Amino acid sequence: MMRYCLTIALLMTAVSLLAENLVADEGGKEDKPLPAMHHVVKVKPPKGMKVPQKFPLNDQGKIDCNTCHGIKDIEDIPIDEVDKQAHNFHRGGPYKQLSDFCYHCHGKKDYQRSNIHQLLDDNNEYDEKDCEYCHKKAPDPEKDIKRDELEFRLPPQKLCFGCHLKTPHLNALNHQVAPDKEMRKRIADAEKRLNIILPLDQTGKVMCVTCHAPHEPGVIDKEKPAGRQVANADLDKGVSYVEHAWNTVFSADKKARLEKLATEGGGVHTLRYQRIETEVLLRLSAKNGVLCQACHKFER
Ligand code: HEC
Ligand code: HEC
Ligand code: HEC
Ligand code: HEC
Numbered sequence: 001m002m003r004y005c006l007t008i009a010l011l012m013t014a015v016s017l018l019a020e021n022l023v024a025d026e027g028g029k030e031d032k033p034l035p036a037m038h039h040v041v042k043v044k045p046p047k048g049m050k051v052p053q054k055f056p057l058n059d060q061g062k063i064d065c066n067t068c069h070g071i072k073d074i075e076d077i078p079i080d081e082v083d084k085q086a087h088n089f090h091r092g093g094p095y096k097q098l099s100d101f102c103y104h105c106h107g108k109k110d111y112q113r114s115n116i117h118q119l120l121d122d123n124n125e126y127d128e129k130d131c132e133y134c135h136k137k138a139p140d141p142e143k144d145i146k147r148d149e150l151e152f153r154l155p156p157q158k159l160c161f162g163c164h165l166k167t168p169h170l171n172a173l174n175h176q177v178a179p180d181k182e183m184r185k186r187i188a189d190a191e192k193r194l195n196i197i198l199p200l201d202q203t204g205k206v207m208c209v210t211c212h213a214p215h216e217p218g219v220i221d222k223e224k225p226a227g228r229q230v231a232n233a234d235l236d237k238g239v240s241y242v243e244h245a246w247n248t249v250f251s252a253d254k255k256a257r258l259e260k261l262a263t264e265g266g267g268v269h270t271l272r273y274q275r276i277e278t279e280v281l282l283r284l285s286a287k288n289g290v291l292c293q294a295c296h297k298f299e300r
């Protein structure tokens with residue numbers, strides 16, 4: 001399974017792949033406790049939340065394993081043995097999009113989060129309160145700020161998770177590792193050559209903001225390394241893709257294997273092979289491979 005994911009991830013420069021349901025990706029890991037970002041359990045639904053009857057609460061009226069997972073005694077099964085492809089893994093599934101599962105309990109409207117990245121108003125001014133969603137105190141972009149002076153409300157590698165899944169796209173998870181010495185050198189070279197930053201977390205690991213700029217362009221002067229990011233596409237539009245015929249890089253063999261993977265998901269996985277059309281909030285463009293090449297050296 002993991003090998004398939006990696007095979008696919010390798011193709012990301014040319015195409016982009018979206019798997020709306022990423023459980024299978026996490027399933028590749030062995031002997032893992034419930035993922036850190038797993039949904040809260042054993043809490044009472046608040047007033048106003050209507051949990052449908054087909055999602056049984058436990059005898060204390062709280063949500064529990066059985067509420068969301070239709071797999072009998074899931075709590076007694078080692079995680080790597082749980083059949084995440086089972087239709088009832090998410091009760092009432094399979095779902096094309098994980099969010100459809102969430103909407104059974106969370107109102108669509110409440111669940112819609114505000115786009116915290118849209119920080120500037122029509123006059124290019126911002127509200128410090130918005131900055132302080134992530135920063136302890138809004139830093140002054142005019143000043144020269146050292147990275148270790150920045151203070152956040154959560155460690156920067158965790159800032160994104162309340163609103164985004166831990167696995168927003170397939171290879172986000174396998175990227176949260178520390179680059180080796182050779183790659184660190186390549187990163188340092190790229191930072192200098194391209195006048196950008198590719199910040200790692202305190203333990204030297206890649207994090208979301210290594211690749212992604214958290215701010216809308218213009219918050220930080222675009223002459224500064226931290227302010228350089230892909231030219232603005234419409235933040236409302238976000239990342240978009242154009243439907244894309246099979247790229248010639250797919251050999252018939254890979255195509256067959258990818259199709260098999262898609263079928264193994266029993267329709268749960270919506271695999272789309274598309275080319276990135278517009279990009280937002282990236283420090284470098286992935287469309288043309290520059291982002292990937294800042295760290296990787298690909299064989300030709
Ligand atoms: C409110 C719903 C909800 C409850 C309650 C819940 N889960 Fe989950 N669980 C999920 C969702 C959603 C995912 C998939 C997360 C994702 O794809 O990012 C998941 C994933 C899992 C996985 C797969 C983890 C992996 O990465 O391989 C296991 C195993 C699991 N849950 C077990 C449990 C157990 C055991 C309990 C009870 C202690 C429980 N869950 C309670 C919603 C729930
Ligand atoms: C069976 C009902 C149910 C489903 C399905 C469900 N949730 Fe929840 N969720 C709850 C309950 C109950 C709470 C606790 C609510 C509270 O105290 O406000 C909660 C809380 C949360 C919270 C706040 C967690 C915290 O630590 O405060 C988030 C975020 C969340 N859910 C996201 C999701 C997402 C994303 C999905 C789909 C993958 C999902 N939920 C599916 C019932 C559900
Ligand atoms: C979604 C979270 C988030 C929000 C909201 C946010 N920031 Fe940041 N900001 C970050 C992160 C993460 C970094 C650090 C990146 C790194 O490790 O270098 C950062 C870094 C900075 C820096 C340092 C840049 C440098 O030169 O290294 C400045 C200045 C800054 N932010 C200003 C702001 C201002 C002003 C706002 C509000 C208009 C804001 N930020 C809102 C997450 C956020
Ligand atoms: C190695 C670089 C890299 C890392 C690390 C990374 N991303 Fe991404 N992300 C990308 C690229 C490239 C895209 C552009 C679209 C695509 O290829 O799917 C993207 C797209 C996205 C999107 C838009 C997806 C869509 O289709 O609308 C979100 C949201 C996102 N990333 C959030 C995150 C979060 C949250 C993390 C940390 C858990 C993260 N990313 C880690 C490179 C990265």
Ligand code: HEC
Binds near residue numbers: 116214
């Ligand atoms: C307060 C909630 C919130 C936080 C915190 C947050 N985001 Fe977002 N983000 C959003 C919303 C809302 C959107 C608009 C698209 C959507 O609804 O998914 C978005 C969009 C994005 C996109 C572009 C995807 C697209 O297609 O529009 C990327 C990339 C992204 N966020 C990365 C991050 C990263 C990296 C962090 C952590 C530094 C982060 N976000 C923190 C709410 C948040």
Ligand code: HEC
Binds near residue numbers: 009
């Ligand atoms: C900030 C540095 C960085 C960027 C940018 C980056 N990667 Fe990675 N990538 C890593 C690290 C670190 C690893 C894990 C160590 C390794 O496998 O070499 C990794 C692993 C991978 C793997 C798994 C390789 C394996 O054999 O385990 C693939 C595939 C991959 N990256 C593709 C990409 C693509 C495609 C892009 C561009 C969208 C990209 N990466 C951007 C740092 C980066």
